[in-house]
Structures are given as structure tokens and as C-alpha cells.
Amino acid sequence: MPPIVAGHEDQVAVDAVQARAKAVWPRIASDLGLAAEGARFRQLMVNSRYQHVRSVQVVQTATGQRYVLRAVFDEINAAKQLKSLDRHQQASERLRAVPGVSSPSILWRDRDSGVVLMEFAEGDTAYRALSLSDYGLAERAEVLRRIGHAVAALHRVSDVGDQRFWPKPFLKQVSTRAEAVRAGQFHVPKPKKFLGLCALLHRAGRAARGQVFRGAIEHGDLHLRNIMMSETDVSFIDYSNHKGIYPYRDIADIWISNCPDHLAPDGCQPGFGGIASADWAAFEDGYGMRLTVDPLFRFFFTWRLFKLWSALAARPSYQHRRTADALAGALLVLDALLEDGA
Numbered sequence: 001m002p003p004i005v006a007g008h009e010d011q012v013a014v015d016a017v018q019a020r021a022k023a024v025w026p027r028i029a030s031d032l033g034l035a036a037e038g039a040r041f042r043q044l045m046v047n048s049r050y051q052h053v054r055s056v057q058v059v060q061t062a063t064g065q066r067y068v069l070r071a072v073f074d075e076i077n078a079a080k081q082l083k084s085l086d087r088h089q090q091a092s093e094r095l096r097a098v099p100g101v102s103s104p105s106i107l108w109r110d111r112d113s114g115v116v117l118m119e120f121a122e123g124d125t126a127y128r129a130l131s132l133s134d135y136g137l138a139e140r141a142e143v144l145r146r147i148g149h150a151v152a153a154l155h156r157v158s159d160v161g162d163q164r165f166w167p168k169p170f171l172k173q174v175s176t177r178a179e180a181v182r183a184g185q186f187h188v189p190k191p192k193k194f195l196g197l198c199a200l201l202h203r204a205g206r207a208a209r210g211q212v213f214r215g216a217i218e219h220g221d222l223h224l225r226n227i228m229m230s231e232t233d234v235s236f237i238d239y240s241n242h243k244g245i246y247p248y249r250d251i252a253d254i255w256i257s258n259c260p261d262h263l264a265p266d267g268c269q270p271g272f273g274g275i276a277s278a279d280w281a282a283f284e285d286g287y288g289m290r291l292t293v294d295p296l297f298r299f300f301f302t303w304r305l306f307k308l309w310s311a312l313a314a315r316p317s318y319q320h321r322r323t324a325d326a327l328a329g330a331l332l333v334l335d336a337l338l339e340d341g342a
């Protein structure tokens, strides 16, 4: 994992990435026949782990048009970046036929680097839309229904037909990781609980073994800050996959990536995995499936928890607070899954 940017030297690196991205603008403007002169740039927040290689900026031209300039200068992962961009472009084209669901069009793209100019998606992130809506209010259910409905549309346009699930490669990873924890070679927090999660995954894998499911190319990083929502549109950004075909992984990402943020608060009836049952009901209604009773979804939800927990082992100490919160959330989710007999 790349270093987290913290000190002054790193700030220099961050500024350099911004400047390098801006320097591409005159070429983009010329290719697209836009006014290059007088454009204003506004930096958007990017993941702190990647800000030394990634820049996302709103560009407003002198004539008032708004675009998003996104640049990733990461030679090591360049090939993957380009494939994820292909994937974004394909989804964006296919979603054009679906009213109310979209992905910003990629208007310009460098042939061999991760620099793109895309449409500006109006509205807030789904994360913010959901935070602004209160538990128990119809508005929150409506936000979740809209998200569920949009994710179903994204998966429909990414369909790869019926598939059968074989858990072996997943469970092999689980066994290897559990062995490393037992041998003291992998330092995960709360190792005993983590080993309980590994055992649970084996049971969940067996329960879903051989199950037929509808495959779809995953988005790959579908947390609620990668979904934009306006009055009329739900829009997907920041794709991070081009070959994985398990759509349930995307849904698990929605609920687990920001753990503990989407867990049922006090006074709210928790459902599957410690998420409010009212939230599940609304999301499932929008998605059009009873996910929480589906063994394969339950497996991938548990798998996502395993990934989250494993990642906590690599967190640097100055992220102590965030790590502690995520761990507390992970423990709650695990307890809920165990109680459920998943």
C-alpha cells in the first residue's frame, strides 16, 4: 500500500500532482474545441492514501461550462487504471438508455495515462444524501430505494449471464490467512475473533456452493462516496474493476466499506449484519431482490468483512482513531452474523 501523505515533503508531492494535471488542460481544451484561457480549477477531496498520485478537479471554463478533470499518475497500476476507465466508458454508454441512472461521460482521455475529462455529475454524494436523511423518516428509505434501483440497473447493463458459484479459491485465501494469523505472521487486531470470522466464512461458502447466480461485471469500489445523487439522477463514478463478475460484492461494498458508518444506531432495529432492517427493506425493494436471505449474498457480505478486517492490519498508527472505529464496527457486524447463524 502506498504511504499516506502527511508531512511537508508530501504536500510538495500533492501540489506537484495538481500542477501536472492542470498542465494537461490546454491540450484537452484544444482537442475538444473549448476555451482554454480563463478556466478556473477547484480541487476535490480524494482518498488521502492516494493524493500523491491522484488529482480530481472541477474545471469551469470562461464560458461557464463545468467538467471534472481526473488524473492518476500511477505507473505501477497503469494497465489496471486504463481497463477500469474502459469499464467506466462502457457502463456510461449502456446506461444512457436507462432514465435516471448514469455515469458521467468520458469526453476526453489520454491514450496511455490515467488522465480524463468527464462530465460533471450534479448533486451530492450518496453518502451525504443518506447522512442528511434521518432514520425512521420516509426520505431515508427513498434515498436507499433509489440507490438500490440504480445499482440493479448498473448490474443489468453489465450482465454476463448465468454463472455457478464455487467458493474454493475464496476459502483457500481464508485458510492461508487464518494459518498466518495462528503462526503469528499476520498481525490482525482481535485475532481470536478474526479466526471465528474465518470459520464462519467456511460455513457460508459451503452453504452457497454450486449456487446459480446472474453474473455482472462489478463496479469494484461501490461505496457511497462513489455514487452521486441529484434530484433526477443516480450516477456512478470511480470504477475499479474490469473482470470480477460477482455483483453481490458491490452491494457488500456499499454497506461495509465505510464501516461503522452504516450500522443501525441505538434505538433502531438491527437486521442482517447489524444494518438497520428498515434500511435493508428499502434497499432490497429498490434492487428488486431479497438479498439478506440469499446464501451467496450472505457469503459475499461476510467476505467483505474479512477483507475490511484484514486491511486493518496494515493501517499506520496515526490512523489510530479511524482504525479503532472500524474495528469496533467489524466486531458488531461479526456478532450480528454469528447471532443470525449465518
Ligand SMILES: Nc1ncnc2c1ncn2[C@@H]1O[C@H](COP(=O)(O)OP(=O)(O)OP(=O)(O)O)[C@@H](O)[C@H]1O
Residues within 6 Å of the ligand: 044, 045, 046, 047, 050, 054, 056, 068, 070, 104, 118, 119, 120, 121, 122, 125, 221, 225, 226, 228, 237, 238
Ligand atoms: N464526474 C464527477 N462529477 C462530480 N463530482 C465528482 C466527479 N468525479 C469525482 N467527483 C467528486 O470527487 C470525489 C473524488 O473522486 P474519486 O472518487 O474519483 O476519487 P477518490 O475519492 O480518491 O477515490 P476512492 O473512492 O478510491 O477513495 C468524489 O467523491 C466526488 O465527490
Ligand SMILES: [Mg+2]
Residues within 6 Å of the ligand: 225, 226, 238
Ligand atoms: Mg471515490
